[in-house]
Amino acid sequence: ETGVTQSPTHLIKTRGQQVTLRCSSQSGHNTVSWYQQALGQGPQFIFQYYREEENGRGNFPPRFSGLQFPNYSSELNVNALELDDSALYLCASSPGGKEVAEAFFGQGTRLTVV
Amino acid sequence: AQSVTQLDSQVPVFEEAPVELRCNYSSSVSVYLFWYVQYPNQGLQLLLKYLSGSTLVKGINGFEAEFNKSQTSFHLRKPSVHISDTAEYFCAVMPNYGQNFVFGPGTRLSVLP
Numbered sequence: 191e192t193g194v195t196q197s198p199t200h201l202i203k204t205r206g207q208q209v210t211l212r213c214s215s216q217s218g219h220n221t222v223s224w225y226q227q228a229l230g231q232g233p234q235f236i237f238q239y240y241r242e243e244e245n246g247r248g249n250f251p252p253r254f255s256g257l258q259f260p261n262y263s264s265e266l267n268v269n270a271l272e273l274d275d276s277a278l279y280l281c282a283s284s285p286g287g288k289e290v291a292e293a294f295f296g297q298g299t300r301l302t303v304v
Numbered sequence: 305a306q307s308v309t310q311l312d313s314q315v316p317v318f319e320e321a322p323v324e325l326r327c328n329y330s331s332s333v334s335v336y337l338f339w340y341v342q343y344p345n346q347g348l349q350l351l352l353k354y355l356s357g358s359t360l361v362k363g364i365n366g367f368e369a370e371f372n373k374s375q376t377s378f379h380l381r382k383p384s385v386h387i388s389d390t391a392e393y394f395c396a397v398m399p400n401y402g403q404n405f406v407f408g409p410g411t412r413l414s415v416l417p
Binding site for chain 2: 291
């Protein structure tokens with residue numbers, strides 16, 4: 191057990207809809223990063239939140255947005271869902287700064303867009 | 305920018321045989337190096353990491369890896385595999401100033417009885 195919890199574990203959405211995924215970070219961690227893992231591929235960095243501010247973003251369109259709360263939990267929002275958004279979404283919780291290497295991953299949310 | 309190459313997409317090996325999973329990376333800055341394992345329908349579990357110091361790193365479940373800076377490699381090895389080692393293995397790097405992981409495409413290790 192890593193102490194990083196993601197919800198829901200699975201969900202199915204229709205193309206064009208919006209979805210919100212949630213991540214509870216490990217106690218003492220102020221940084222949350224989100225990754226998208228398409229089937230058969232390695233995870234791709236979406237963005238990172240550090241102390242409630244976005245602190246880096248990968249090559250994802252603006253319809254991927256996020257939020258971090260004062261308790262350092264985080265949400266990933268995806269608008270106007272496309273079929274290619276079907277993937278496993280992983281969040282990683284870590285201390286800030288260089289200690290971001292001490293990350294723990296959640297079990298992921300499997301999103302299917304139909 | 306960083307990139308990671310895992311030369312073998314699939315590695316079948318018999319139980320109790322040794323295995324090596326290969327990883328090479330490219331980066332213009334110094335990096336930290338990681339190996340993660342992913343079992344079906346699960347998240348990523350850290351096997352081992354290299355941050356600094358000894359280039360031979362030992363991890364969980366009997367795995368080890370060696371950092372070779374001149375060859376920009378970080379190959380994962382285990383002297384004797386078990387059926388339970390069947391999983392997807394990901395090599396990853398992170399710039400040493402921190403931020404995000406860059407993952408390779410993964411190697412599927414299948415341990416055969």
